[in-house]
Every structure is written in structure tokens, then in C-alpha cells.
Amino acid sequence: MSFLSYLISGISLGSIYAIIALGYTMVYGIARMLNFAHGDIIMVGGFAIFTMVSTLGMAPMVGIVTAVAVCTLLGVTIEFVAYRPLRDASSLAVLITAIGVSYLLQNLALLIFGSNARQFTSVVTVPGLKLAGGRLSISGETIVTIIVCIVIMAALTTFINKTRIGQAMLAVSEDRGAAALMGINVNRTIAITFAIGSALAAVAGALLCSTYPSLTPYTGSMPGIKAFVAAVFGGIGSIPGALLGGIILGVVENLSKAYISSQLSDAIVFSLLIVILLVRPTGILGKKINEKV
Amino acid sequence: MKKLIALGLTAAMAASLAACGSGSGGNTATEGATAAAQGNASDNSGAAGGTFKIGVIGPLTGPAAAYGIAVQNGADLAVKEINEAGGANGIMLESNAQDDEHDAQKSVNAYNTLKDWGAQAIVGSTTSDPCIAVAAETSNDNMFQITPSGSAVECVEPDNVFRVCFADPDQGTASAVYIGENKLASKIAVIYDSSTTYSSGIREAFVKEAGNQGLEIVADEAFTADNATDFSVQLDKAKEAGAELVFLPIYYQEASVILKQASDKDFAPIFFGCDGMDGILTVENFDTSLAEGLMLLTPFSTTEDSSKAFTEAYVAAYGIEPNQFAADSYDAVYAIKAAIEKSGVTADMDYSAICDAFKTAMTEISIDGLTGAGMTWNASGEPDKAPKAVKIVNGVYEMQ
Numbered sequence: 001m002s003f004l005s006y007l008i009s010g011i012s013l014g015s016i017y018a019i020i021a022l023g024y025t026m027v028y029g030i031a032r033m034l035n036f037a038h039g040d041i042i043m044v045g046g047f048a049i050f051t052m053v054s055t056l057g058m059a060p061m062v063g064i065v066t067a068v069a070v071c072t073l074l075g076v077t078i079e080f081v082a083y084r085p086l087r088d089a090s091s092l093a094v095l096i097t098a099i100g101v102s103y104l105l106q107n108l109a110l111l112i113f114g115s116n117a118r119q120f121t122s123v124v125t126v127p128g129l130k131l132a133g134g135r136l137s138i139s140g141e142t143i144v145t146i147i148v149c150i151v152i153m154a155a156l157t158t159f160i161n162k163t164r165i166g167q168a169m170l171a172v173s174e175d176r177g178a179a180a181l182m183g184i185n186v187n188r189t190i191a192i193t194f195a196i197g198s199a200l201a202a203v204a205g206a207l208l209c210s211t212y213p214s215l216t217p218y219t220g221s222m223p224g225i226k227a228f229v230a231a232v233f234g235g236i237g238s239i240p241g242a243l244l245g246g247i248i249l250g251v252v253e254n255l256s257k258a259y260i261s262s263q264l265s266d267a268i269v270f271s272l273l274i275v276i277l278l279v280r281p282t283g284i285l286g287k288k289i290n291e292k293v
Numbered sequence: 294m295k296k297l298i299a300l301g302l303t304a305a306m307a308a309s310l311a312a313c314g315s316g317s318g319g320n321t322a323t324e325g326a327t328a329a330a331q332g333n334a335s336d337n338s339g340a341a342g343g344t345f346k347i348g349v350i351g352p353l354t355g356p357a358a359a360y361g362i363a364v365q366n367g368a369d370l371a372v373k374e375i376n377e378a379g380g381a382n383g384i385m386l387e388s389n390a391q392d393d394e395h396d397a398q399k400s401v402n403a404y405n406t407l408k409d410w411g412a413q414a415i416v417g418s419t420t421s422d423p424c425i426a427v428a429a430e431t432s433n434d435n436m437f438q439i440t441p442s443g444s445a446v447e448c449v450e451p452d453n454v455f456r457v458c459f460a461d462p463d464q465g466t467a468s469a470v471y472i473g474e475n476k477l478a479s480k481i482a483v484i485y486d487s488s489t490t491y492s493s494g495i496r497e498a499f500v501k502e503a504g505n506q507g508l509e510i511v512a513d514e515a516f517t518a519d520n521a522t523d524f525s526v527q528l529d530k531a532k533e534a535g536a537e538l539v540f541l542p543i544y545y546q547e548a549s550v551i552l553k554q555a556s557d558k559d560f561a562p563i564f565f566g567c568d569g570m571d572g573i574l575t576v577e578n579f580d581t582s583l584a585e586g587l588m589l590l591t592p593f594s595t596t597e598d599s600s601k602a603f604t605e606a607y608v609a610a611y612g613i614e615p616n617q618f619a620a621d622s623y624d625a626v627y628a629i630k631a632a633i634e635k636s637g638v639t640a641d642m643d644y645s646a647i648c649d650a651f652k653t654a655m656t657e658i659s660i661d662g663l664t665g666a667g668m669t670w671n672a673s674g675e676p677d678k679a680p681k682a683v684k685i686v687n688g689v690y691e692m693q
Contacts, residue, residue: 212522263515
């Protein structure tokens with residue numbers, strides 16, 4: 001019974017990683033850049049909800065909608081101000097800029113909100129489940145997280161495969177130059193990718209802070225890094241890969257905490273990443289990309 | 294990487310402050326103005342016996358800010374009271390608090406800033422790891438240092454460093470003895486932070502003493518600073534193992550998350566913490582009813598008769614109730630006053646000479662502080678006083 005309980009909380013944690021990883025993977029797949037500020041957009045989402053719900057006393061749903069709006073706007077703005085001018089620069093320059101944006105967001109949050117931790121009031125109102133005579137309890141947050149993750153995954157796959165914008169994204173990810181020649185507005189497509197990724201970050205922020213109710217300006221950084229690992233793990237650029245990578249990461253993390261050592265769980269997770277990358281350098285579901293030199 | 298950037302920022306800040314300080318060499322009026330500009334308490338230039346400068350270091354921002362601000366306030370209050378009562382041997386005290394954000398590097402930077410300001414003794418650092426880093430520096434410089442609350446064993450390793458609080462192992466041992474003697478529980482789970490010296494130090498001593506007290510450790514679980522938001526596995530294991538008491542030798546911020554997650558799991562053992570738990574009632578948006586029944590080992594409670602006057606003055610000055618960190622640092626400043634009086638140092642002596650005089654004086658003084666009556670120190674820097682425990686009842690500390 002305890003195994004089941006660890007497994008479920010692992011899947012819940014993994015679902016959060018998966019939603020965050022989606023943001024990394026989409027941006028990487030389409031814009032070919034690692035947006036390290038992604039984790040901090042989660043934190044901004046968390047603070048947006050905290051401000052609306054706990055400070056201003058709005059309904060949780062209003063908070064989530066605001067957070068999605070704020071994060072989308074923020075994502076598009078960051079893309080426009082920081083990344084677009086570097087579209088043709090080396091990937092290292094873009095990477096460094098992304099790290100810079102990450103610190104900018106953290107320090108802005110430090111300035112505005114201070115670094116004291118806040119207890120986050122859960123936005124999930126679904127009651128938890130008690131199974132097997134109360135020995136197995138699944139929290140409402142866990143249920144909502146897993147469902148939201150599946151819904152997002154399905155919606156995103158449909159969006160990419162069935163809509164014109166989705167097709168444009170695929171085209172840009174295949175060959176940016178050719179897509180532009182075919183009349184696709186590359187800048188707009190990338191901006192939309194950032195908008196979607198950041199909106200997902202807001203949702204991830206709501207779920208992350210509801211499940212683990214502590215909010216600081218650094219809240220997003222560690223989950224951000226782990227989700228990045230999940231994205232690489234599953235094969236960066238692949239949407240199902242992000243889901244798979246996230247869930248495996250969450251489950252491995254929780255089970256190693258439970259059965260091996262609660263202090264070594266991170267070490268085990270990251271060693272697993274190294275092993276996977278040695279065996280499959282492009283990740284579990286990653287496609288082999290032939291770089292044109 | 295986070296640290297690297299933070300370090301850069303701090304270095305820039307320290308450089309600007311140092312530049313600020315170097316322009317005012319020897320001119321007390323200007324120095325006073327500088328101190329005031331930095332947001333500090335007292336400016337007593339022009340007193341007959343001169344001014345003795347006390348540098349205070351602690352996290353004034355950051356996750357452990359509740360400790361650092363309390364230390365700053367406690368020290369400021371003590372300085373104010375001492376000055377109003379005529380100083381120490383006629384010498385006025387002046388304090389200047391610098392922020393270290395509970396970071397060892399920044400704490401050393403804060404120390405250097407204070408040294409440039411002309412500090413003659415240090416009250417700090419507030420938290421263990423930064424304190425160890427600063428102790429290495431003060432030991433090199435031969436600057437007297439008394440930490441209000443740096444409880445790791447290594448904090449007072451150099452002979453120029455003393456402390457007001459108990460050492461970690463002493464807290465761990467005292468907790469086990471307290472739980473055993475009061476028969477609070479026999480099946481104990483421990484959840485500790487393996488990435489801090491503070492937490493692992495207490496846990497080690499606790500586990501060692503638990504055996505002697507007939508306590509059974511049914512779960513011994515760790516987490517690290519990078520993993521400090523998800524405690525569901527650790528709590529599940531404690532619950533599965535049938536723990537009646539969960540010992541939490543950790544800081545209040547993580548503890549507030551643990552209490553929340555435990556209540557979500559309908560897991561309601563007795564929670565027992567050490568001094569790091571002090572401050573839990575101040576976490577923003579924290580449902581304090583979750584902390585109901587929480588016990589912690591702390592040397593100070595506002596409900597004690599001996600701390601009434603201090604509590605009133607503190608509330609009047611800062612608008613919040615003092616915690617033990619405020620009391621520790623208040624006692625630290627009074628220890629410095631006692632050491633000044635005992636050793637007869639003067640305000641114009643340099644810090645190294647003062648330090649040599651204090652090393653002897655500290656072992657000879659005895660003060661009736663807020664954190665213990667008849668406190669004395671031995672040459673290794675450890676205080677001698679009796680431990681106390683409090684329980685949170687209706688949102689306030691109740692002395693046990």
C-alpha cells in the first residue's frame with residue numbers, strides 16, 4: 001500500500017515536471033534555444049496567483065486566469081526584448097541571455113516580494129480520495145495535476161497537428177529558412193510558441209505551489225532544472241517525450257527517496273540521466289538530428 | 294550559479310559601502326551619518342568615554358530573515374538601553390547590522406564591511422554556516438566575536454568566538470532527554486535537512502541520545518536544500534512506521550511546509566523542533582492552527598516573568614513580539630558590556646587588543662540574561678545555562 005502511495009505522489013510530481021518540460025521542449029523544438037528563464041516564469045505565475053487570491057482575496061479561478069495572462073504576456077515580452085534580437089546570434093549567446101533573464105526575474109521578484117517564504121493557499125478545491133480504509137490517501141491536488149497534465153498533452157498534440165499555426169510551428173522547427181520562404185511568419189510563430197509555453201508555466205506554477213505550498217522567488221528554479229532534465233530525458237523537442245520524461249523522473253525521484261535514501265534522490269535522478277544519455281544521446285523518444293555543418 | 298550571481302551583487306554592494314566608509318576615516322560625525330544612512334540604530338558620537346562599535350551580522354532578508362531581523366532588533370534594543378543607563382564603564386555602544394542573507398560568502402562580505410566601518414567586536418553571524426565562515430576570518434584578524442545563535446559545533450572553534458545559544462549536539466541531546474523524561478512518545482521519526490550543518494548536527498546527537506532514553510527511532514529521513522518542498526515520502530514513511538512524535542531539527546520555513554503536508558495526510562503526531570523552529574508563527578499566509586501543539590526547545594519565552602520588561606520594550610520599538618533570536622542577541626550585547634566592564638578596555642583600543650582582553654573576561658563574567666539566569670562561559674566559548682521547552686497553545690508560546 002505504501003508503494004502505491006509513493007507511486008502516486010511520484011506520478012503527481014512527474015506530471016508537474018511534464019507540464020514544465022513541455023515549455024522547454026516546445027521552445028527548443030521550434031526556436032532551437034534553451035529558455036532557462038522558463039522555471040522563473042513558473043514562479044511569476046505563483047506570485048500572480050498569490051497576489052490575486054491571498055492578498056486581494058479573489059476567487060482561485062480568477063487568480064489562475066490572471067496568472068496565465070501575466071505569464072503569457074511576460075513570455076512574449078521576454079521573447080521580443082531578449083531573444084528576438086539574437087535570432088541569428090550563436091546559440092551560446094542566446095543561452096547566456098536566457099540565464100540572464102532567469103536571474104533578472106528572480107531578482108525582480110526579490111525586490112518586489114522580498115525573499116521571505118509564503119505559505120501558498122491551494123487553488124485546488126477538489127476533495128481528496130481515501131482508498132483502502134484510509135490507508136491510501138490521494139490528495140485533490142494530485143488528482144487535478146494528473147488530469148490537467150493529460151488534458152494539456154492531448155490538447156497540445158491536437159493543436160500542433162490539426163491547426164494552421166500548429167503546422168506552421170512544425171514547419172519552423174523543421175527548417176526555419178524554408179518555412180520563411182513558404183510565407184510563414186517565423187517571428188510570429190516563435191512568439192506564439194513562447195506564449196503557449198509561458199501559459200503552461202502559469203498552470204504548472206498553480207499546480208506546483210498548490211501541491212508543495214511554499215512560495216519564494218527561487219521556487220521555480222529547481223523544478224525548472226528538473227523539468228529540463230525531464231525534457232532531455234524524454235528527448236528534447238518531443239512532446240510525448242516530455243510527458244514520459246517527466247513522469248519517469250518524478251517516479252524515480254520518489255521511489256529512490258522511499259526505498260534507497262531520502263538524501264540521495266537527486267543524485268540518483270541525475271545519474272539516471274547520464275546513463276540514459278550514454279545509451280540514447282537524443283533521449284528516450286528523441287529523433288536523431290543531422291546537423292548541417 | 295545562483296550563488297555566483299549573488300556573490301557578484303554582494304561584492305558590488307560591499308565595494309560601494311566600503312567606498313562610503315573609507316571617505317570618513319576617523320571622523321566620528323561622518324561615520325555616524327554613514328551608519329544612519331545604512332539604516333542603523335544608534336549614533337552616540339561625542340560621549341565622554343568614546344564609542345565602542347559592535348558589528349551585527351545576520352540574514353535581514355531571505356528565507357531566514359526572521360532570525361536576522363530579530364538579532365538586529367535585539368542588539369539595537371540592548372545598545373539603546375545600555376547607553377541610556379550610562380554605557381559600559383562610561384563607554385557608549387554603537388551597533389551596525391549588515392545583511393548576509395543566510396549565505397556564508399555574503400556573511401564574510403558583511404564582516405569586511407563592518408571591519409571597514411570600524412567594528413571592535415562582532416555579534417553574529419546569526420546562522421551556523423555563515424557563522425563558521427566569519428569565525429575563520431575573525432580568528433585571522435583576532436576580532437572578538439559572539440554569535441547569538443550560531444549553534445554548529447565549529448562556530449566557536451576559534452578561541453576568539455563565543456556563543457549565547459546552545460551548541461547543536463547539546464540541543465539534540467537536550468531534546469532527546471526532554472522527550473524521554475517527559476514520556477512524550479517512544480516511537481520517534483526524524484526528518485532533517487542533510488544539507489545544513491545545523492540540522493545534521495542536532496540529528497546526530499539526538500539519535501545518539503535517543504537510545505539512552507529508551508526512544509525508538511522508527512524513521513530517519515533526510516531532505517536537502519534543493520528538495521525542500523516535497524516531504525510527502527518522508528511523512529508517509531513516518532506515518533507507516535507508526536511514529537508518535539516527529540522530531541524536526543530544521544528551520545521553520547521547511548517546517549511550515551511539513552506541517553501543512555502532514556495535516557493534508559491526516560498525520561497528527563507530536564511535532565518537536567529546536568531553536569530553528571522559532572519564527573514559524575511569522576510565515577506569511579501560514580495557517581497558525583497547523584502549529585498548534587508544536588513543541589520546541591527554546592531558551593526564551595515572552596510569557597516568562599523575567600522577559601516581561603524586554604518584551605514590552607521590544608513590542609513598543611518594533612511592533613512585533615520578540616523571539617529567542619532577539620533575546621540571544623540582547624544577551625550577547627549585555628555579555629559584551631559585562632566584558633568591557635570586567636576587562637576595563639577603552640573605546641580607543643584596537644580590536645585585537647580588545648579581543649585579547651575579552652577572551653579572559655568572558656570566562657569570568659556571569660550575566661542574568663533573558664535566555665538563562667547566571668549564564669557563564671567556558672574558554673571554549675560555550676555557555677552554561679539550563680534548557681527549556683515551549684509548546685504552541687492558541688498561537689502563542691507556553692512555557693512547559
